[in-house]
Amino acid sequence: MNNYTGSNYQKWELIKVAEYFAVVNNYFDKGYYVNYGETSVASIAKLNSYMDTISARYLTLLGVQISRSNATYYNSIIDTCKNGNVISSNLDTLCSHAENHTGLEQVKSAFEDFTTPRNSITRKVYWTGHRVTTPTSDNRSYCFANDFYMLEKSSSVDRDVDSIGIMVHELNHTFGARDHYHEELINDNGTAYCRNKSICSICGSNPRPATCIMNNSRGRDISETDILCDTCKEDMLYYILRHIN
Ligand SMILES: [Zn+2]
Numbered sequence: 001m002n003n004y005t006g007s008n009y010q011k012w013e014l015i016k017v018a019e020y021f022a023v024v025n026n027y028f029d030k031g032y033y034v035n036y037g038e039t040s041v042a043s044i045a046k047l048n049s050y051m052d053t054i055s056a057r058y059l060t061l062l063g064v065q066i067s068r069s070n071a072t073y074y075n076s077i078i079d080t081c082k083n084g085n086v087i088s089s090n091l092d093t094l095c096s097h098a099e100n101h102t103g104l105e106q107v108k109s110a111f112e113d114f115t116t117p118r119n120s121i122t123r124k125v126y127w128t129g130h131r132v133t134t135p136t137s138d139n140r141s142y143c144f145a146n147d148f149y150m151l152e153k154s155s156s157v158d159r160d161v162d163s164i165g166i167m168v169h170e171l172n173h174t175f176g177a178r179d180h181y182h183e184e185l186i187n188d189n190g191t192a193y194c195r196n197k198s199i200c201s202i203c204g205s206n207p208r209p210a211t212c213i214m215n216n217s218r219g220r221d222i223s224e225t226d227i228l229c230d231t232c233k234e235d236m237l238y239y240i241l242r243h244i245n
């Protein structure tokens with residue numbers, strides 16, 4: 001007997017089922033909530049909601065189920081440098097100690113050493129509103145291995161959309177996505193070249209779509225359909241297949 005006709009016809013719905021699992025834990029220091037003029041409790045609610053928005057999108061886009069713990073206060077070396085006396089007027093103050101507490105390398109290695117062992121499915125994120133110096137640029141978000149650093153000081157107007165967009169961009173890196181925005185560097189003989197030349201959206205020989213979040217992560221709503229280009233998505237699924245099972 002055939003049940004697949006008439007009123008007995010089974011209606012199949014496409015339900016996205018997680019195929020892979022990852023963990024993303026968010027940490028913030030006093031510089032973060034002081035920068036936004038809010039309480040640490042308010043920052044926890046913000047970061048948790050960013051994470052939930054991103055998790056839902058990752059599940060749809062990539063079949064990756066991300067779980068999180070609550071965002072947690074992290075006593076960063078910059079908070080410590082300022083003796084915990086973090087106020088809006090000293091957020092941009094750089095460390096004057098012999099051992100530099102506001103250089104990117106120092107900030108990075110302190111966070112690397114902090115809690116959770118590194119493994120293939122766990123990422124940790126550090127949010128701060130303190131000024132962090134870098135050798136080469138004023139860029140304020142970074143990814144190193146599975147750790148990433150949200151050093152953004154967005155204006156209150158675009159805070160949520162920028163924080164989420166930039167976080168997705170950095171998180172994508174931890175799953176194998178590559179930048180394809182145009183960025184000129186100078187080589188040893190003084191010639192300018194684009195850091196992402198091969199796949200650059202502007203000057204690349206094999207350009208990837210400019211709409212992709214790996215080209216531009218600011219002012220982007222991550223629910224847009226073209227938020228991740230097909231090639232970046234392929235790169236990420238390839239990475240996920242090899243590293244997360
Ligand atoms: Zn210091």
Ligand SMILES: [Zn+2]
Nearest residue numbers: 169173178179
């Ligand atoms: Zn990037």
Ligand SMILES: [Zn+2]
Nearest residue numbers: 182194200203
């Ligand atoms: Zn370029």
Ligand SMILES: [Zn+2]
Nearest residue numbers: 212214229232
């Ligand atoms: Zn892309």
